[in-house]
Amino acid sequence: MKLRFLVTICALALVLSPTGAAAASDSAPTYYLSLGDSLAAGTQPGREFTNEGYADQLFAALRTRMPTLRLVKLGCPGETTASMITPDLPYEGRNAHNACQYPHGSQLAEAVNFLHAHQRSTALVTIDIGPNDLFRGGGVPAIQANLPRILAALREAAGPGVPIVGMNFYDPRLAQSWFVAHPGDLGALGVEIANAVGFNNFIESLFAAAGDPVADVEAAFRTTDTTLVGTTPRDVVLVCLWTWICGPEQNIHANATGYGVIAGAFLAKL
Numbered sequence: 001m002k003l004r005f006l007v008t009i010c011a012l013a014l015v016l017s018p019t020g021a022a023a024a025s026d027s028a029p030t031y032y033l034s035l036g037d038s039l040a041a042g043t044q045p046g047r048e049f050t051n052e053g054y055a056d057q058l059f060a061a062l063r064t065r066m067p068t069l070r071l072v073k074l075g076c077p078g079e080t081t082a083s084m085i086t087p088d089l090p091y092e093g094r095n096a097h098n099a100c101q102y103p104h105g106s107q108l109a110e111a112v113n114f115l116h117a118h119q120r121s122t123a124l125v126t127i128d129i130g131p132n133d134l135f136r137g138g139g140v141p142a143i144q145a146n147l148p149r150i151l152a153a154l155r156e157a158a159g160p161g162v163p164i165v166g167m168n169f170y171d172p173r174l175a176q177s178w179f180v181a182h183p184g185d186l187g188a189l190g191v192e193i194a195n196a197v198g199f200n201n202f203i204e205s206l207f208a209a210a211g212d213p214v215a216d217v218e219a220a221f222r223t224t225d226t227t228l229v230g231t232t233p234r235d236v237v238l239v240c241l242w243t244w245i246c247g248p249e250q251n252i253h254a255n256a257t258g259y260g261v262i263a264g265a266f267l268a269k270l
Contacts, residue, residue, distance in 0.1 A: 029070045030121050032059055035084075035111055035154075036128035038253060039262070040075025045249040048077045054254070054262035055126065061267055062124070069123060072114065074107050076100035080137030081129055081146035084108050108150055115157035125154060125164045126215075126266060130203055140202065147203075151210040165269050166207040166214045167262065168200035170221035172245040172252040178236045179246070186226060189233060193224055215265040221258075 034040050034055035042053020050056075059071040076083075077100075087105035102110040115122060129150070133142045154164055173192055182188030200218045207214045218224075221242065226233040240246035242258030254262060 027068055028121065029068050030066060030123045031114075031118050032062060032069055032071050032124045032126075033111060033114060033122060034059075034071065034073045034075055034126050035107060036075040036126070037079040037132055038075070038077035039128050039259075040073065040126070041077050042075075042259060043077050043253045044255060045244055045247075045251045045253070052256040052259055054259045054266065057260050057263035058126070058266050061263065062270075066123065074102070074110055074114075075128075076107055078132060078136075079107060079129060080132045081143050081150060082133070082137050084129060084150060085146060108153060112153055112157040115154065115162075119157070119159050119162070122158060122162050124270070125158060125162060126167070127151075127154070127164065128167045128169075130199075131169055134199075143203070144206070147206045148210060151207065151212060155210065155212075163270070164210075164212045165266060166203070166212055167265065168203055168214055168216060168218045169196070170217055170239060170243070170254070170258075170262075171196035171223055172239055172243050174223070174233075174236050174239050175245045178233065184231075186233070189226060189236070193226070193235070196223055213269045215262070215269050217262050217265045220261050220265040 032055075038048070040053065040055055041048060042050035042056060044050055044052065053075075055071060055073055055075070059069065063069045079100075084107045087102065087109070100107070104110045104113045111125075115125070127150075130143050130147065133139055133146075151164065151166075158164060171192065174189065174196075177189050177192045178184065197218065204214045222235050222238050225235050228234075229237050242261055243254050244251035
């Protein structure tokens with residue numbers, strides 16, 4: 001993947017250099033397209049859209065290598081694999097979720113249009129999607145039906161040379177299991193960990209089938225590490241430190257530090 005990313009950047013440099021076929025200015029922009037749900041939007045308590053999300057932090061890191069890079073964020077809080085495709089579903093911009101208005105209809109349609117228009121100048125696409133399907137979008141069968149369709153559409157629009165990187169997920173329910181549902185019960189925590197790993201393995205299999213890598217957020221958050229730190233398993237400690245789940249908000253989203261950890265997991269794939 002590192003070689004593929006470097007080849008992509010080198011190809012873009014040739015295209016955009018003054019001596020390239022397009023004779024474009026060396027200051028011509030390249031693009032990082034961020035897609036997905038609330039994590040892609042950088043959601044935190046009381047703020048659906050922030051500039052502290054993983055996409056913003058990954059962009060900042062990449063821009064040190066690529067000064068002309070620009071970030072295009074299309075992620076929508078509440079997005080499911082179904083609503084990402086179909087614009088008239090709940091949480092999609094033209095109806096219930098006015099914050100996410102896409103001129104071309106759905107988030108996927110907007111992304112495909114952007115990629116067709118900027119195929120030769122897109123350096124990277126990232127996407128996180130799926131967890132909301134478990135609560136409001138048809139569950140695992142919906143993800144299994146929709147995510148391959150989404151990834152195929154993105155690949156067709158982006159072309160073969162643009163990296164499309166997905167992610168697996170941290171699990172804020174570890175803290176709820178340890179502190180609320182089954183206080184201090186390592187066995188119950190183990191069941192929750194197994195569920196999280198199983199879901200992540202499923203997500204990873206769909207990206208693998210499409211030939212796209214996955215940022216290992218599960219590992220970055222030490223999701224399977226139950227080593228006690230004092231009286232609390234390390235994975236619970238970290239999910240409390242890097243999300244809002246253990247604060248008064250009991251919000252599942254990452255804080256700025258946690259989003260930085262996610263950004264690091266993406267960066268490791270590039």
